[in-house]
Amino acid sequence: MSSNPESAMLPTYRRMPVAFERGEGMRLFDGDGKSYLDFYSGIGVMCLGHSHPTLVNALKNQAEKLWHVSNLYQIPEGERLAARLADVTFADYVFFTNSGAESIECAIKMVRKYHNDKGDKGKYRMVTMASAFHGRTLAGIAAAGQEKLTKGFEPLPDGFDVVPFGDLDAVKAAIGPNTGAIMVETVQGEGGIRPLPVETLRALRQICDDHGLLLVFDEIQCGMGRTGKLFAYEWADITPDIVTCAKGIGGGFPMGACLATKEAASGMTAGTHGTTYGGNPLAMAVGNAVLDEMLKPGFLDHVQEMSSLLLGRLGALQQRYPDMIAEVRGTGLMVGIRTPDIEPRLAVPDLVSRGLCAAPAGENVIRMLPPLILTETDIDDAMEILDKAFADWQSNGAPTG
Numbered sequence: 001m002s003s004n005p006e007s008a009m010l011p012t013y014r015r016m017p018v019a020f021e022r023g024e025g026m027r028l029f030d031g032d033g034k035s036y037l038d039f040y041s042g043i044g045v046m047c048l049g050h051s052h053p054t055l056v057n058a059l060k061n062q063a064e065k066l067w068h069v070s071n072l073y074q075i076p077e078g079e080r081l082a083a084r085l086a087d088v089t090f091a092d093y094v095f096f097t098n099s100g101a102e103s104i105e106c107a108i109k110m111v112r113k114y115h116n117d118k119g120d121k122g123k124y125r126m127v128t129m130a131s132a133f134h135g136r137t138l139a140g141i142a143a144a145g146q147e148k149l150t151k152g153f154e155p156l157p158d159g160f161d162v163v164p165f166g167d168l169d170a171v172k173a174a175i176g177p178n179t180g181a182i183m184v185e186t187v188q189g190e191g192g193i194r195p196l197p198v199e200t201l202r203a204l205r206q207i208c209d210d211h212g213l214l215l216v217f218d219e220i221q222c223g224m225g226r227t228g229k230l231f232a233y234e235w236a237d238i239t240p241d242i243v244t245c246a247k248g249i250g251g252g253f254p255m256g257a258c259l260a261t262k263e264a265a266s267g268m269t270a271g272t273h274g275t276t277y278g279g280n281p282l283a284m285a286v287g288n289a290v291l292d293e294m295l296k297p298g299f300l301d302h303v304q305e306m307s308s309l310l311l312g313r314l315g316a317l318q319q320r321y322p323d324m325i326a327e328v329r330g331t332g333l334m335v336g337i338r339t340p341d342i343e344p345r346l347a348v349p350d351l352v353s354r355g356l357c358a359a360p361a362g363e364n365v366i367r368m369l370p371p372l373i374l375t376e377t378d379i380d381d382a383m384e385i386l387d388k389a390f391a392d393w394q395s396n397g398a399p400t401g
């Protein structure tokens with residue numbers, strides 16, 4: 001019996017007092033029928049918005065045929081999705097998971113197995129960057145190395161050397177005889193919407209080549225069209241060895257993927273890794289439907305167009321409220337408003353009550369990850385709410401806790 005009168009759910013989240021009942025496109029609706037403009041997509045997941053007909057049909061059709069068989073059998077829709085992803089990326093192989101954290105786990109194991117099978121058993125360490133986020137498994141929090149994630153969960157798995165964000169000299173200095181890979185988010189999400197410059201990405205590729213290391217990009221948040229290319233690394237014109245993916249790849253169905261070159265994946269032979277649910281027919285049907293939409297001509301151009309529009313409008317907002325907005329940053333439809341004197345954890349619930357869903361991120365950033373299907377009208381609507389909020393905060397003070 002629950003001894004907690006409020007909730008029997010483990011209280012690891014400070015939830016906002018809103019429960020949505022349904023969603024349609026860019027809009028969410030609560031039980032009273034109040035409409036909210038979704039500029040957050042459930043943490044960058046609902047890339048095609050809510051109740052997209054292609055996804056709804058794919059899931060419904062598959063639900064009536066077959067849900068789950070395990071990876072002990074052939075899954076034709078999975079074969080098809082893997083081949084399509086390989087076709088449009090650097091990858092030769094795809095491993096399907098249920099979440100981002102599992103994609104990271106697969107990447108870490110793949111790196112270790114690669115060097116192990118090459119006879120370099122000692123090369124198990126990864127250089128990672130501060131304020132990163134790589135999921136909530138023990139390895140994931142160790143890789144991110146942020147105290148707010150790790151505190152109280154020690155001992156952490158060994159094997160991660162965290163260097164300051166974007167610091168190439170520190171990366172080089174951290175490489176030792178036991179280093180096997182560099183793993184970074186191409187664009188940091190939770191850390192506060194911080195893109196690594198393309199020159200830095202290219203330099204990381206070079207460092208990996210010079211030292212025989214594998215280059216792993218965590219694109220769980222910034223991949224799948226979010227930056228206006230299918231994957232953010234494409235902006236740098238380089239080829240990674242491993243890329244982790246999740247969030248947008250399922251458009252709301254829980255799934256993820258670990259993409260790899262044949263070389264990087266060479267240690268992952270039959271029996272070395274697995275998952276019960278990963279890549280099941282329901283997930284694969286939806287994953288293929290997401291890709292159907294995303295690969296349509298013009299889809300990514302639309303993301304780029306909406307991105308410049310949104311960034312431009314946010315820049316204008318900054319000029320109207322220079323005392324409150326220190327910076328507008330981001331790339332594609334992954335944007336942040338940095339408000340040094342406003343606590344995003346308190347400002348965001350206020351925005352939500354005004355009908356605009358956003359979320360806090362590191363470095364005092366109000367983060368927006370709208371569905372990639374948004375239109376200029378949605379941007380107008382969001383700006384109207386933001387402008388009103390900042391005007392109120394300017395005259396009455398920002399929300400305090």
Ligand SMILES: *Cc1c(COP(=O)(O)O)cnc(C)c1O
Nearest residue numbers: 099100101133134135189220221
């Ligand atoms: C969300 C996220 C993860 C973890 O994904 P889960 O599905 O929550 O396990 C890992 N890395 C990045 C960059 C993320 O944004």
